[in-house]
Amino acid sequence: MNPTPLRHDPPAGGAEDPAAPATGSPADPDVLRLRGVHRATADLRRGTPVLLEAAPDLVLLTAETAGARGLGEFQALAGGPAMLLLAPVRAAAVLHRPVPPNTAALALRLPEALFDPAFLRSLADPTAEQVLPAEPVLAPECPAAAPAALALAKLARLLPAVLAAPAAPDAAARAASLRLQSVPAADVLAYPVALAAALVRVAEAQVPLDGAPDARIVAFRAPDAGVEHLAILVGRPEEAEAPLVRLHSECFTGDLLGSLRCDCGPQLRGAIRRMAEEGAGVLLYLAQEGRGIGLVNKLRAYALQDRGLDTVDANRALGWGADERNFLVAATMLEALGVRRLRLLTNNPDKVAALAACGVTVLRRESHAFAPNGINDHYLATKAERFGHLLE
Numbered sequence: 001m002n003p004t005p006l007r008h009d010p011p012a013g014g015a016e017d018p019a020a021p022a023t024g025s026p027a028d029p030d031v032l033r034l035r036g037v038h039r040a041t042a043d044l045r046r047g048t049p050v051l052l053e054a055a056p057d058l059v060l061l062t063a064e065t066a067g068a069r070g071l072g073e074f075q076a077l078a079g080g081p082a083m084l085l086l087a088p089v090r091a092a093a094v095l096h097r098p099v100p101p102n103t104a105a106l107a108l109r110l111p112e113a114l115f116d117p118a119f120l121r122s123l124a125d126p127t128a129e130q131v132l133p134a135e136p137v138l139a140p141e142c143p144a145a146a147p148a149a150l151a152l153a154k155l156a157r158l159l160p161a162v163l164a165a166p167a168a169p170d171a172a173a174r175a176a177s178l179r180l181q182s183v184p185a186a187d188v189l190a191y192p193v194a195l196a197a198a199l200v201r202v203a204e205a206q207v208p209l210d211g212a213p214d215a216r217i218v219a220f221r222a223p224d225a226g227v228e229h230l231a232i233l234v235g236r237p238e239e240a241e242a243p244l245v246r247l248h249s250e251c252f253t254g255d256l257l258g259s260l261r262c263d264c265g266p267q268l269r270g271a272i273r274r275m276a277e278e279g280a281g282v283l284l285y286l287a288q289e290g291r292g293i294g295l296v297n298k299l300r301a302y303a304l305q306d307r308g309l310d311t312v313d314a315n316r317a318l319g320w321g322a323d324e325r326n327f328l329v330a331a332t333m334l335e336a337l338g339v340r341r342l343r344l345l346t347n348n349p350d351k352v353a354a355l356a357a358c359g360v361t362v363l364r365r366e367s368h369a370f371a372p373n374g375i376n377d378h379y380l381a382t383k384a385e386r387f388g389h390l391l392e
Ligand SMILES: Nc1nc2c(ncn2[C@@H]2O[C@H](COP(=O)(O)OP(=O)(O)OP(=O)(O)O)[C@@H](O)[C@H]2O)c(=O)[nH]1
Pocket: 247, 248, 249, 250, 251, 252, 261, 262, 264, 267, 288, 289, 290, 291, 292, 293, 298, 301, 302, 311, 315, 345, 346, 347, 348, 351, 368, 383, 389
């Protein structure tokens, strides 16, 4: 195999090469941007506020993780009235009325008396017990950086419901004394693309599989960020003219537990089987659980589906888009593996379009449909009706 080196490959031999460009070095601005955003997501997950550098700067705290300490630190940095930023479908549900179309985010007024963790969680999460001591009202203005604030919560795989306030004039100094993270809004919005472009191969091993003994796994990771993706190579796909490729988004419930709610398990094993029959193929096992919303949110989406919503509306009710995946990750991995022309095993036309948009030649789509099992029938029908999945 002769992989194409990517921008952040470490210097050969692991030594610093003084003549090499600065990419991957400690001062590489791309690496610093990834680091800043990744640290901010980790802080939000632990219920710690972060500063979002925008005009104006905002202090943020995710509603899902806000506790007494985080709320206290939030107030120490806030220099103006607090708001709760929500995605439009969730805001409409909380306000009990439609919101203007094409709205990226809405802001609700939030007096300090309502800084209560249970109240905040109930505003954020339609599956939580609803604790609504006051009727929520719209704030007079939604800050320009609200979409970046919600994007940061989503990168943390938390519900996109964010307590926000304009930062006090001395917020940067106070943030430094509390060791809080500060992150530019532009870095947050650029993060998914920067992360995908920065992936490097970090490990590789033979892993013979049941039915596909000639299999290898190659692991990819971006520097200074947490997410890892895997490529499962059957045979020598890089030597094939146009190998069979599958982009398989992680599904803990279907792939590992054999859940009958979806078709992921049969698709995963069926893809490996077909690749073994052909003698070669690549299955990219992408860390995009729940179409990019994460396992916890997928479980919430399932709870909403049990109350009658379909898979698209359940995502939206939680504040997420129907499909939050970024397939640039897959294009970057394929390039590193030396696969530029392929046949794509999928029913999803968006995957074909996304790879083509990244410059990958998809010679054709190969159908990958499995019969409904009596429980996933409605889910499969919804994928066909609302995502345009092709079943032939
Ligand atoms: N949010 C959400 N995600 C789901 C649900 N059911 C399955 N998933 C996720 O959907 C993804 C399925 O991914 P894929 O099988 O790669 O993609 P696909 O869009 O179905 O397209 P195909 O290539 O035709 O299979 C996995 O990440 C699952 O965890 C659901 O009801 N809600």
